[in-house]
Amino acid sequence: MTLYYKEYGDKEAPLMLFLHGGGVSGWMWRQQIQYFAHYHCIVPDLPGHGQSTHEEPFSIKSSANQLLALIEEKAHEKEVIILGFSLGAQIAIQMLSLKPDLIDFAIINSALVRPIPFAKKIINPSIKLFYPLIKNRSFSKLQAKTLYISKDDFEQYFQESRQMKLETLVSIMEENMSFQIPKHFENAKGKILVTVGEKERVMMKISAIDLVKNNPNCKGVILSKIGHGVSLAKPDLFNQMVEAWVNEGKMPDGREIGLEPMS
Numbered sequence: 001m002t003l004y005y006k007e008y009g010d011k012e013a014p015l016m017l018f019l020h021g022g023g024v025s026g027w028m029w030r031q032q033i034q035y036f037a038h039y040h041c042i043v044p045d046l047p048g049h050g051q052s053t054h055e056e057p058f059s060i061k062s063s064a065n066q067l068l069a070l071i072e073e074k075a076h077e078k079e080v081i082i083l084g085f086s087l088g089a090q091i092a093i094q095m096l097s098l099k100p101d102l103i104d105f106a107i108i109n110s111a112l113v114r115p116i117p118f119a120k121k122i123i124n125p126s127i128k129l130f131y132p133l134i135k136n137r138s139f140s141k142l143q144a145k146t147l148y149i150s151k152d153d154f155e156q157y158f159q160e161s162r163q164m165k166l167e168t169l170v171s172i173m174e175e176n177m178s179f180q181i182p183k184h185f186e187n188a189k190g191k192i193l194v195t196v197g198e199k200e201r202v203m204m205k206i207s208a209i210d211l212v213k214n215n216p217n218c219k220g221v222i223l224s225k226i227g228h229g230v231s232l233a234k235p236d237l238f239n240q241m242v243e244a245w246v247n248e249g250k251m252p253d254g255r256e257i258g259l260e261p262m263s
């Protein structure tokens with residue numbers, strides 16, 4: 001397996017690792033790369049996505065181990081910041097659990113950590129029915145809209161979707177829908193910001209609450225009027241939110257997640 005990645009910015013500055021969501025690739029972080037040009041930005045294509053070749057079934061834990069090795073190769077004791085969206089956020093959580101002392105700041109955006117019952121039994125037949133649609137331009141446009149993918153990025157999204165193998169898509173969905181908070185997540189020492197959009201599914205909000213409850217360094221916010229994909233929907237807001245969290249420990253505007261169950 002070859003993990004494809006690009007580097008940008010100042011290689012002497014703190015390291016900032018960007019982990020994209022399922023079905024897209026590193027291009028989703030373009031506006032963040034421009035904004036954080038004064039950092040050492042590393043933007044991989046996750047296994048099975050974009051230009052990262054992947055013959056084995058996708059695994060969140062395997063992806064996390066590869067990315068931790070990349071950080072250790074590149075960081076050279078620098079401050080480490082990771083940003084993860086959706087599938088990338090799940091990988092970030094796994095990374096925090098495997099190496100609790102390595103990461104200084106983490107932004108976990110829209111991570112599902114409540115396994116969906118019977119997911120593995122229904123995914124394979126469901127994906128086989130759904131799979132031909134990803135090669136349909138009209139269907140892909142509808143999917144792109146839900147992810148806030150712009151017209152400028154649609155062609156790349158569409159072409160990458162068409163290239164994804166059925167087996168890869170099945171393994172990604174199985175991993176995503178069966179993921180739960182790993183052992184030792186509570187030991188992660190970095191400052192962790194957990195965000196979820198107000199318009200996302202209830203299970204995503206409950207997952208954010210679970211994360212906040214499971215690590216004393218976690219703070220969580222439900223972002224107003226946002227669905228699944230704040231970094232694409234409102235990149236300026238997202239960039240400023242990340243900057244304020246890393247530099248000042250400041251929470252973004254929104255409904256702060258406490259320890260009480262969500263009503």
